[in-house]
Amino acid sequence: MERNVLYAIVVAAIVIVSSAAAVYVLTGDDEPKEKYPVYFVTMGVSSMKGALASGEIDGFIAWEPFGSEAILEDLGEPLIWSGEIMPNHPCCVVVASTDYLELDLGGGLTGASMTSRFVKAHIEATSWMVDALDDKDSANYTLLVELGVQFTGKSEAIVESALDHMKYGYEMDQTFMEGITNFTEMFIVGGAISEDKLAIGGYEDVDDFVDQYTNETFLDAESAVQPSDVILNPDDPVRIGFLKSDIHELAQWVAQNTTVGGGAKSLFETYGVNVVNASAVGGYASGPEEMDKFAAGEVDIGYLGCAPAIQKHLNAQVHTVIVAQANSEGSAIVVEADAGIESIDDLQNKTIAVPSTGTIQFVLLKRAVNDEGLELKLKT
Amino acid sequence: MTNDPLKALNKKLKDNWTQYLLAVISIAVFIAAWHLYAAYLHENDSGYQGYIPYPLDVAEALVDSFRYEDPNLGLTMFDHIAASLERILLGFVIAIVIAVPLGLLMGTFRKADAVGRPIVELIRPIPPLAWIPIFIVVLGMLWGPVAIVALGIFFPVLLNVMFGVRSVEPTLMDAAKTLGANRSQMFLKVVLPFTTPYLMTGVKVGLGIGWMCIVAAEMVGNYGGGVGYFIKDTADVGAFEYMYAGMIVIGLLGILTTGVAGLIEGRLSRWMGMK
Numbered sequence: 001m002e003r004n005v006l007y008a009i010v011v012a013a014i015v016i017v018s019s020a021a022a023v024y025v026l027t028g029d030d031e032p033k034e035k036y037p038v039y040f041v042t043m044g045v046s047s048m049k050g051a052l053a054s055g056e057i058d059g060f061i062a063w064e065p066f067g068s069e070a071i072l073e074d075l076g077e078p079l080i081w082s083g084e085i086m087p088n089h090p091c092c093v094v095v096a097s098t099d100y101l102e103l104d105l106g107g108g109l110t111g112a113s114m115t116s117r118f119v120k121a122h123i124e125a126t127s128w129m130v131d132a133l134d135d136k137d138s139a140n141y142t143l144l145v146e147l148g149v150q151f152t153g154k155s156e157a158i159v160e161s162a163l164d165h166m167k168y169g170y171e172m173d174q175t176f177m178e179g180i181t182n183f184t185e186m187f188i189v190g191g192a193i194s195e196d197k198l199a200i201g202g203y204e205d206v207d208d209f210v211d212q213y214t215n216e217t218f219l220d221a222e223s224a225v226q227p228s229d230v231i232l233n234p235d236d237p238v239r240i241g242f243l244k245s246d247i248h249e250l251a252q253w254v255a256q257n258t259t260v261g262g263g264a265k266s267l268f269e270t271y272g273v274n275v276v277n278a279s280a281v282g283g284y285a286s287g288p289e290e291m292d293k294f295a296a297g298e299v300d301i302g303y304l305g306c307a308p309a310i311q312k313h314l315n316a317q318v319h320t321v322i323v324a325q326a327n328s329e330g331s332a333i334v335v336e337a338d339a340g341i342e343s344i345d346d347l348q349n350k351t352i353a354v355p356s357t358g359t360i361q362f363v364l365l366k367r368a369v370n371d372e373g374l375e376l377k378l379k380t
Numbered sequence: 381m382t383n384d385p386l387k388a389l390n391k392k393l394k395d396n397w398t399q400y401l402l403a404v405i406s407i408a409v410f411i412a413a414w415h416l417y418a419a420y421l422h423e424n425d426s427g428y429q430g431y432i433p434y435p436l437d438v439a440e441a442l443v444d445s446f447r448y449e450d451p452n453l454g455l456t457m458f459d460h461i462a463a464s465l466e467r468i469l470l471g472f473v474i475a476i477v478i479a480v481p482l483g484l485l486m487g488t489f490r491k492a493d494a495v496g497r498p499i500v501e502l503i504r505p506i507p508p509l510a511w512i513p514i515f516i517v518v519l520g521m522l523w524g525p526v527a528i529v530a531l532g533i534f535f536p537v538l539l540n541v542m543f544g545v546r547s548v549e550p551t552l553m554d555a556a557k558t559l560g561a562n563r564s565q566m567f568l569k570v571v572l573p574f575t576t577p578y579l580m581t582g583v584k585v586g587l588g589i590g591w592m593c594i595v596a597a598e599m600v601g602n603y604g605g606g607v608g609y610f611i612k613d614t615a616d617v618g619a620f621e622y623m624y625a626g627m628i629v630i631g632l633l634g635i636l637t638t639g640v641a642g643l644i645e646g647r648l649s650r651w652m653g654m655k
Contacts, residue, residue: 054520056517315620
């Protein structure tokens, strides 16, 4: 009996060791040929086209219309649109300063009530854009393209191509919340946010943070907001922030335009809201910069990417909260035309420009590269 | 006047002690004021308290930046310092190689001065940072930032060398001439030694400007990181304690390089018989 047990143990040991060895050898054999990293550099989105043309980089990832611009000018071709990397990933959001929400403007007006009205105009503008995009023969589509040209300073063809790759939406639905949770977790794993910052901000965990950092009150109160005959805040305009030429944030431009509503009033004015551009130079260069302006108390409500909105709120305790979505997807990895780059795998040893490591675009590139089993490294 | 060397040393130490003490007190007061300001902002939840972290948190970040790789970049502070130093060194060499001969030429010959002066005066007031987008695209991300640094170092060196050449006392030249020195001897034995201290002043000023430029140059686009890149990167994600750590590193590197330049200056002037 004892002997049998001994045999059994010996046999089991041999089986385990040999199968482990087999697995090791087999996987060793299966090891694909050596993988090289994908390299990245950071530069402003407006410099990317030039750097691609000069051969300084092999590709870039940027928000629209910068991808479409390089594609239409035959400098680059799209490798992958961001929706293919992470379907319906959140991108730009509408963020309010919590200091503004608490502001008493007098006469029964508060920052919160003005934000409700602002969000209402944002909803209407977004719906108008979605409808316009649905019917390209409509006069509204023509107007939308015209507004896009005004806002971005790019040609009609570029704007139309960019619009084709846009998904506008205001709702903070399940997909949106999951996307925000996903991004936050990726920032913590990637080291952009250290875990103790959650506690410093008074959040129990990522879910608690996402729950508290997205305030749906204003979207929910939408039906109760009525048009106003007069401007309610003539002396205290809402100072709005947005990124220069970022077509993701077109809704505020649409809401500021007087022809969209068909009348003499803009959508903001229809709801009694007086707005003023917080940036003196027609928009901020990046989301991180806009968050700095929030911290400095120069912006009341702003459009920006959710990455900086999350990172700077958690890392630096900037007083902000997400009140609506602006768009999902809408970024692309664009690579040098005719360079034989047809898949993420072909990006090995190539250099891709990102706007900054604090952006959605960086996260998307990292995700795409890692999903392919490759490493993303800074170009040295 | 006493000749007792012990007493002299003692006196020197005493003098220096007050200086050391004052330096320590000055830094301590600075850090204390910083801490109080940070505490004030944090206690009141100002909304920008994250931008002014506590000095202790910055110290911790400083240590961590050397110990751990940044997960996104795969680099430690050592790598960033190496990258920045390499840029400074290359920029420095380029600036010296062009500025010194040019300065000697323009300082010596009126015609060379007439040719070079207008261009120099026109370009000099333009901040090197204004060239960044052009340099990055035209010269690329490797040489673009180096060129920015070179430009920053170039003008102080050039102007100081020119000034040095012009400041050579005519009596010295006359004396050398009377003693039978030819042109090249006069240049080597009179003009060059006389100009060296001015050159070194230019170098020290230039290095300071070089560090100021490197930060901005690395912020725009570069290969291989760098302390300036680190500062921009950490500021973008809002990790400001790390940003301050990067700033401290830049400050220390600046002191270090000008210190080295000062040492070389001392050696040179002793070697050339100026001191």
